[in-house]
Amino acid sequence: MGLRVITISVLLAQQISAQSILPPIQEWHGKSESLIAKANNPWITPTEKADFITTPTYDETMNWFQKLADASPLLSMISIGKSVEGRDIYMIIASSEKEVTATALKQSDKPLLFVQAGIHSGEIDGNDAGMMLLRDIAFGNKKELLNQVNFLFIPILNVDGHERSSSFNRPNQRGPQNMGWRTNAQNLNLNRDYAKVDTNEIRAVINVMNEYNPLLYMDIHVTDGADYQYDITFGGLGRQGYSKGISNWLATKYKTHADKDLAASGHIPGQLLFAVNDRDFSQGNMLLMGEPRFSDAYGDLRHMASILVENHSLKPFKQRVLGTYVLLESTLKLLATEGKSLKEITLSDKAKREASLPTKWKVPEMKSAATFEHQSNVKVKEDSGAVPDSLKLLGIESRIVKSSVTNADYVEWTGKPITMTIPNYKGTEGVDFVSRPKGYFLPPTCAEVIARLKLHGIQMETLKQPREVTVEMYRIQEAKFQNDGGNTVPFEGHMQVKGTPIPETRKQVFVAGSVYISTDQPLGDLAIMLLEPKSPDSYLSWGFFHQIFQRTEYIEAYVLEPTMKKMLEDSPELQKEFAEKKKNDTKFANNPNAIMTWFYSKTKYYDDRYLLYPVGREM
Structure with a gap:
């Protein structure tokens, strides 16, 4: 009976997955489609060959990159670590320098871009975009991108999660057909590990940061949330955080340049979007500074320009991959012309020694401070005192529908493009400072x-x-x-x-x-x-x-009882303190163990290192 139930469940899941259960799709065609290799190109990527239906396996990806690196003097491929399941975490070095060791690239006058894909391996757009771009650098018309910039690229960071592949892993994402798992083989989320460094994968990333000293770091994701018109959303920390000069450069110089290039290629770039009410944008958008467990916040604390990319999960895989290609190319081009200015700003931020630092951030004028694991978990009330900016949102119409199964309300996206002006809350005010x-x-x-x-x-x-x-x-x-x-x-x-x-x-x-x-x-x-x-x-x-x-040392009651009496006899001040404690704390007054512990803590026998x-x- 159990086997029959499982079989029916699997068949039902397959039937549902075959249906179009995602919100309606907006048809898209852009200039970036010209980037797709012709069928007879010997270096066509597996994803292009599959018409962006599937993404290659770990072995297919690394074999393809190894052949590309072996054939091109501009590329080399190295292992920067191993996963717990024994897979190599590979990094591609793209450079026209004669020597491409960590020391040589660290000392080079050229700015160094460091990009990683697949930290959440189901969100794999960056890998496929990187394959296409590096192919075009090696054997296409993009060699000049390396004239003024060096480029480090991790195709798949979560290599073990990538091989836990299934068509059922991310039901809210439109392609590819096979998607990896969110966490690694230890069931740890790599984008919660930057501060505590439990995982081999993040240790490898941080080692690259230490050894190569990249100027700009990019972490490529795909969203989990609401529907809207933008296909490529991204940002640094934008005039907040611990690296004010870098944040300002990212919010103005970088964002302006990348937005222009994406729009020229037929994409719709936007800022990072996290609905205040965690379902639609009727209450606005919320951007809060994350903790250094996250890639972009960690990079900010290191005073390293860091870009978080969140491609829109409801856009077609092809559209997302091509937009990522354009963003990568745009970044390389900008660093070629503005890398020197970013380097000066970075050195200035690194040299600052602020007398006090905030440990948390809030939206200015909010009555209480808070940090959140997911920014969209913030609930903002009209009387909260929060002061938002306004945001002209290129959204998608939604409506609230009552579920016939749970009887609860849920959001249904109609697919109709709309433009709306919404509050845009930004957590730019530091709180809970430490000297x-x-x-x-x-x-x-x-x-x-x-x-x-x-x-x-x-x-x-x-x-x-x-x-x-x-x-x-x-x-x-x-x-x-x-x-x-x-x-x-x-x-x-x-x-x-x-x-x-x-x-x-x-x-x-x-x-x-x-x-x-x-x-x-x-x-x-x-x-x-x-x-x-x-x-x-x-x-x-x-x-x-x-x-x-x-506590590891204790005192027996028969020893403490006469000690307590003697302490009270010898100290009128202690008598008064004890009386007030009992009067103001009835729970304490009625708990003999609490009373004995209180007296014990005031003796020299008590563990001085407790707490x-x-x-x-x-x-």
Whole structure:
């Protein structure tokens, strides 16, 4: 009976998938269609050959790239790491330089563009666009793109997820027929891993950043959400974040240039779009600064120009791939003429040492600050005090329909193009600031955190002798572990925790093997966000310091009882404090264990390191 139910379910799923259940499609033809190779071209890509119905497998992709690199002196192909399932993560180096080592390209006067595709492997547009563009650079009419620019390209970052391919993986996406899985083989979302660096894939990406020092970094995705007319949406962080000069360059110089090239090729470029109410744009659009777990926010903290591309999932695969090709070519052309100015701006941003840094961002004038895993989860009320810009949205008409199955409302897109002016909320105001210390001391007990900080490229000094220093340290109070509906649940392989960090000044001895991290370095801001407990992506938040939340020494009641009496007899001040505590906290007053713990915490027998975050701040 069970087998029959499964068989019927599979057949039903196949029947549904064969139907046109996505919203109506708008017919599209653009000048960029001329980029598609002729059928007799010996370097036609597998996707072009399949008329953009399918995308190649990992093996087909890498074999094709290897043959292309072997045949062209402009291209080379290297492995930058291996996945947990043993697949190589390959990167293509496109350059006219005589030497293409990491050191040579890092020292080159040419700007370096670093692009990755397939971080979510079902969102694979970038791979197919990169194959076409690199083919045309090697054997077409695009060789001149490398005259003034060097180019690094990862075709598929999530190589294991790419091979978990199915036509049922992304039901909200219009092609290709075979799509990879969102997470990697460890079921981790790579675009939540930049801060904590759990995965081989993101470690490989960050190693490329450290070794090659790219000027501009691009991460190519496909959307999950609402319908609208734009096919290629993208942006940097736009006048917000930790790299103001870079953000301004991306919002003005880059966006203007790329929009013009895309429009000239028949595409409809737009800004990043995240519906405030998570279904349509009737309440507006919301752009909030993400945490450094995300690629673009991480790049911003490194003071590296970073572009997040979100192609529109409801547009045909062919249209999305061709638009991505145009965007890549446009980026190379802009860097050829404006790379020098971006380099100067980048150096300026890297040299800044702000006295304090925000750990979160909000829309100006909002009454409360918040950060969100998904920007579209923000609910903005009319009386919230939020001040939006206005956005002329090239949208698609929608209507609210009541489900005959669930009896709940849902959005139905009609396919009719409309233009509407909507609120455009932007989280540009920093909140929850932390002061910039001179540096941080970490004891060798933090070996795992130290290792991950090194992976980021953060510079540090290892103490050869014990060092006694006066530092500020945090006592973490009111700690709350992540839960969902009362159940404690993990997130991305970690049990996250939040608490209130209470600073205290201490004389502390850091033993030999401890490390000192100065914030006077290009990655100083990144170090601050990873080590300050307030930061949503601090290593405390990600659960690397859970051991501080457990007590390991106790006192017996028969010892504590006479101790408590003696303490009260000797201290009228303590008597008054105890009386007020009981009066104001009835739960405490009726809990003998809580009372004993309270008295125990005021003795010299109590664990001085309980709840003490072991990282010292040098002020």
